[in-house]
Amino acid sequence: MAKIKTAEKILMGATRLFAQHGYDGAIMDDLAEQCGVNKASIYYHHKDKITLYEHCLEALFTPIVDAIIVAVEQESGAQDKLAMHINTFAKESAAKPYFAAILMREMASGGTNLPVLARTQMQRILRLLKQVLAQGVDEKVFKKTEPLIVHFMIVGTINLFVATIPLRNALAMEEGCQSLKVSNVKPVGKQLAKTIIRSLLTDVTHPMPP
Amino acid sequence: MAKIKTAEKILMGATRLFAQHGYDGAIMDDLAEQCGVNKASIYYHHKDKITLYEHCLEALFTPIVDAIIVAVEQESGAQDKLAMHINTFAKESAAKPYFAAILMREMASGGTNLPVLARTQMQRILRLLKQVLAQGVDEKVFKKTEPLIVHFMIVGTINLFVATIPLRNALAMEEGCQSLKVSNVKPVGKQLAKTIIRSLLTDVTHPMPP
DNA sequence: AAAAAATGTAACTAATTAGTTAACTTTGTG
DNA sequence: CACAAAGTTAACTAATTAGTTACATTTTTT
Numbered sequence: 001m002a003k004i005k006t007a008e009k010i011l012m013g014a015t016r017l018f019a020q021h022g023y024d025g026a027i028m029d030d031l032a033e034q035c036g037v038n039k040a041s042i043y044y045h046h047k048d049k050i051t052l053y054e055h056c057l058e059a060l061f062t063p064i065v066d067a068i069i070v071a072v073e074q075e076s077g078a079q080d081k082l083a084m085h086i087n088t089f090a091k092e093s094a095a096k097p098y099f100a101a102i103l104m105r106e107m108a109s110g111g112t113n114l115p116v117l118a119r120t121q122m123q124r125i126l127r128l129l130k131q132v133l134a135q136g137v138d139e140k141v142f143k144k145t146e147p148l149i150v151h152f153m154i155v156g157t158i159n160l161f162v163a164t165i166p167l168r169n170a171l172a173m174e175e176g177c178q179s180l181k182v183s184n185v186k187p188v189g190k191q192l193a194k195t196i197i198r199s200l201l202t203d204v205t206h207p208m209p210p
Numbered sequence: 211m212a213k214i215k216t217a218e219k220i221l222m223g224a225t226r227l228f229a230q231h232g233y234d235g236a237i238m239d240d241l242a243e244q245c246g247v248n249k250a251s252i253y254y255h256h257k258d259k260i261t262l263y264e265h266c267l268e269a270l271f272t273p274i275v276d277a278i279i280v281a282v283e284q285e286s287g288a289q290d291k292l293a294m295h296i297n298t299f300a301k302e303s304a305a306k307p308y309f310a311a312i313l314m315r316e317m318a319s320g321g322t323n324l325p326v327l328a329r330t331q332m333q334r335i336l337r338l339l340k341q342v343l344a345q346g347v348d349e350k351v352f353k354k355t356e357p358l359i360v361h362f363m364i365v366g367t368i369n370l371f372v373a374t375i376p377l378r379n380a381l382a383m384e385e386g387c388q389s390l391k392v393s394n395v396k397p398v399g400k401q402l403a404k405t406i407i408r409s410l411l412t413d414v415t416h417p418m419p420p
Numbered sequence: 421a422a423a424a425a426a427t428g429t430a431a432c433t434a435a436t437t438a439g440t441t442a443a444c445t446t447t448g449t450g
Numbered sequence: 451c452a453c454a455a456a457g458t459t460a461a462c463t464a465a466t467t468a469g470t471t472a473c474a475t476t477t478t479t480t
Contacts, residue, residue: 006427020319025234028468038428043469045426104318107370108311109230111377123381148378149371149398153405156366160317161359167321168358171333188359195363199405216457238438248459253439255457426477433470438463445458450451 007045009035015056019098022105023053054115060099061121064092069128078136083193085132086154090189093162100162126151142200153196161188217255219245225266229308232315233263264325270309271331274302279338288346293403295342296364300399303372310372336361352410363406371398
């Protein structure tokens with residue numbers, strides 16, 4: 001069995017810490033302790049804190065965006081592409097919940113000091129969405145809309161859902177309110193896709209998602 | 211002309227700083243300097259950093275939630291109520307942009323260490339939404355849905371939109387892409403309301419928003 | 421086996437930062 | 451005006467934290 005390399009342990013631990021406490025709130029001594037790794041080892045593998053953060057973002061963002069692009073490419077119709085876009089974003093976010101937390105923090109900062117790489121990745125998603133929506137307009141299935149708003153609906157909704165899973169579980173415990181305890185993202189993605197597509201369709205006579 | 215009281219200056223400056231840099235990233239010396247106030251004055255008016263933060267949240271969250279509740283109460287039909295809910299949330303968020311940033315950060319932290327007061331305020335919004343949706347179901351205008359998902363769509367979309375205004379303006383400058391420079395929230399709220407209501411309506415023969 | 425790369429230890433530094441102190445100034449009130 | 455309470459100030463303390471250093475030990479590569 002291949003043992004987890006120190007560099008990998010550090011990257012994973014750092015991603016979790018940055019997601020939970022933000023860049024400033026993440027403390028390097030804590031990171032060392034939580035990964036069972038010496039602090040000097042962190043600095044052996046990563047130049048400094050900000051570089052480590054950038055490495056985390058790269059390792060986190062790139063494969064998610066890649067997965068979405070690949071998945072969307074497999075569909076042909078604009079409606080199917082859009083549904084796939086939304087559902088894959090939901091699936092990937094759920095599989096890597098630190099993505100949502102980190103992205104939300106970065107957006108909260110205005111995103112202006114977001115490392116170039118992470119910003120590029122977010123722009124790739126937006127560009128893809130624009131293409132899909134434009135295709136839909138060409139095919140006369142979708143109405144013309146502002147892609148940015150659709151993008152915000154997707155990212156905002158899914159991120160918020162994923163990031164608040166721990167909060168909602170805590171609330172459900174306190175209040176005995178089970179409806180809060182929705183932690184499966186799949187149906188959320190589905191309903192979101194349905195909602196967005198429904199509002200985009202030019203004509204209600206078009207085949208609608210059930 | 212009544213001069214702005216120090217306590218007020220501190221609260222406003224602190225809210226901005228917490229929104230921009232998060233709790234850990236906000237530095238008390240910076241706060242003092244930016245408000246043109248001595249650091250000791252901050253501690254004279256507010257016990258410590260965490261208490262100051264709680265004061266900021268209280269001053270920020272409560273009036274927003276109050277405004278939404280009041281606005282929704284003025285409508286009678288479920289559809290109008292929901293539209294008002296969304297549009298007022300959008301309007302209030304836009305008017306107090308630090309709200310979006312702070313809320314996003316708190317949600318990113320899982321919300322588990324969100325001060326009780328702020329959490330209560332968010333629950334008030336959710337409770338209101340639940341009532342409106344239930345009323346819609348009673349009136350046979352709305353389909354039955356998970357209120358939490360609708361809530362996330364509203365809060366997630368609007369928050370993301372408001373929080374990224376500075377980022378989008380920066381991007382628009384860089385790329386000359388004007389479509390990014392949408393900084394008026396009103397149409398976003400309107401489209402969001404339309405989208406959500408459209409997906410909730412039991413029947414397409416119901417009067418739909420244009 | 422020798423060399424090189426990776427990891428661990430533990431104490432250190434320099435800078436930052438939350439919070440304090442004690443003296444000082446302004447303001448409200450009889 | 452007098453004088454107490456409220457508010458403000460510069461300088462200080464104590465703790466925290468990013469990053470370092472010098473050296474020992476283990477693992478991997480050649």
